[in-house]
Amino acid sequence: MLDQKQTDIPGRGPGAGVQAPLPHPTGGSDFARLSKLIKDSGLMGRRPVYYAVRMSLILVLYVGGWGAFLLVGDSWWTLALAAFLAVVFGQVALVAHDVGHRQVFRRSRASAVTGRIAGNLGIGMGYGWWQDKHSRHHANPNHEDLDPDVVPDIFVWTQAQARKATGPARVIGRLQAFLFFPMLTLEGFNLHVAGVRALADRSLKQRRTEGALLFGHFALYLAALFTVLPPGKAVLFLVVHQCLFGVYLGSIFAPNHKGMPTFTGTDRPDFLRRQVLTSRNVRGGRLVDTALGGLNYQIEHHLFPSMPSPNLRRAQLIVHRYCEELGVLYLQTGLVESYRQALTSLHRAGAPLRQAG
Template sequence: MTTDTAVRPPPSGASGSDFARLSRRIVDAGLLRRRPGYYAVRLTVVAALYVGGWAAVALIGDSWWTLAVAGFLAVVFGQVALLAHDAAHRQVFRRRRGSEASGRIAGVGVGMSYGWWQDKHTRHHANPNHEELDPDLNPDLLVWSQDQARAAKGLPRLIGRWQAFLFFPLLTLEGFNLHVSSVKALADRSLKHRMLDGVLLFAHFTLYLAVVFWLLPPGMAIAFLAVNQGLFGVYLGSLFAPNHKGMPILTGEDRPDFLRRQVLTSRNVRGGWLTDIALGGLNHQIEHHLFPSMPSPNLRKARTVVRRYCEDLGLAYTETGLITSYRLALASLHQAGAPLRHAPAKEDS
């Protein structure tokens, strides 16, 4: 099991001359250099918002206005998760120890097993949108291709019929799913530092629930949990949905070279500085997949280099607006579920 989520590109000889030439341009432009000042400010701001949000819960207390703070904290949780993502990719610290320590601290802030997520995300980066190799395409609840739909049973078969319409409502459960998957992963003996992850998860759940039920009456506490975790799930899912959903899905022996494997399966989202903040730089998904350890504030500059290079190669470089990216993702989900809608009635019995 690999644990290096930086997923550095293969050496130039393995990745082909096309990627080697692009990589040299990126290095010459200084875009792989660390940005300690940027991350110092970002970490400080997010930490202040996190602490401030909980302070607001304590100050407002027994009032339904506390639910507005629950929504605010859901967004802050998403930003904490994005920091864990950057740390895991060694965008923040060059060395493994600092990256893992900061990633685990951020992970415990939202109730996520850093080790489980790191392994899963590493495998995604190595084979994005590959039906058999990308864990993000496992048909656990939704089906991502018509082949998966034809083989679906249980919940995926039931939900898959209308999954495009159910997608955003189901995202309200994504925060809960993150916690459940993190806890389930602790049973995997091959997962490194699983005991540490288990202690941190237990500490998060204990402190989180204790604070909420101590500061709020039971009914309001339950409402707080529903709003906070539900909106956190929606935000988390909305961060990742535009990136690959609706892009080509690879199967079997489909293994283009590194450059094409990353570019052709990824989609960028156009926008300004607000989009960069809201999506944590993941709106520059093509550049992120090509250079995972590149600090997120450098991705926008890298976009100009990568896009021009892809145009010179005649390589499709996909970039849309945010709403269009969701529309394409939902259209892909609807198309994937078509065999379930058109299946004979006797197959559903």
């Protein structure tokens, strides 16, 4: 059932600037009518110039970061470059995300090749593993039985999960709201390990190519660190870089669904409500859009995953007004408030574990 008790969701309701009603198409489901409005607005069209510029800039930053690393050499200043490259790696991950959703290329082959180069070779993330996991998340967001992102492996997301928790989740779940951001320092390492483990799955497409690119990344990465830096500094660079990379990635994805209602069993509303009720938008300007890669428009992204990310800002106005007219709850918050809501929900979910002693 819908787990409304696991989250406080303040801030829902009307937004600023809602004016005349939208011209609703007739016939079809609620989502079909919204989809027609979006398509008629031209927001599903490709943005080749935008992505050419964005991907070129990120490539320049990526190459420039590693070039600066080689030039600086054996110096403590390389730790500043580790922090810089953590952000660049996060931006590469966001490009891989958009490519995986077919936002950039029409052809699946071009998407797959670019995704593997960016993911596997660029940042050491198994693209095939991620795409399978992320597709299942999009199909059933916050469904405890179907969404791999709410599996209670380390954290518990509802009190029902807490009562059944075993292993690490039973220990960590007691203080998980306080441990959430510190635990994100391990997320970069987790992505690498998960990508390698996925290579054992024979159903993984292009498994040999994925493996070659993934281990190619590891070899080049470690060779650069231990050739340029003495062992101690190399290890410190690796820790700083990977931990900050993990925190940045987690900070991008944490506001999207954490602390939102969850589903269980056969409780699955229609597509529009399934996506809107479980997602949270984050308000902000162009800086927030860039830092979060457009995923601050999470509701619109979940409704139209193949929509190019620069179009989401305009789509948000249409979707928000449409949801208001339907009476579908639609949540927008500031960035800090989104983290507060997520952490509050985590703390509440772990209550049965604290009560158990």
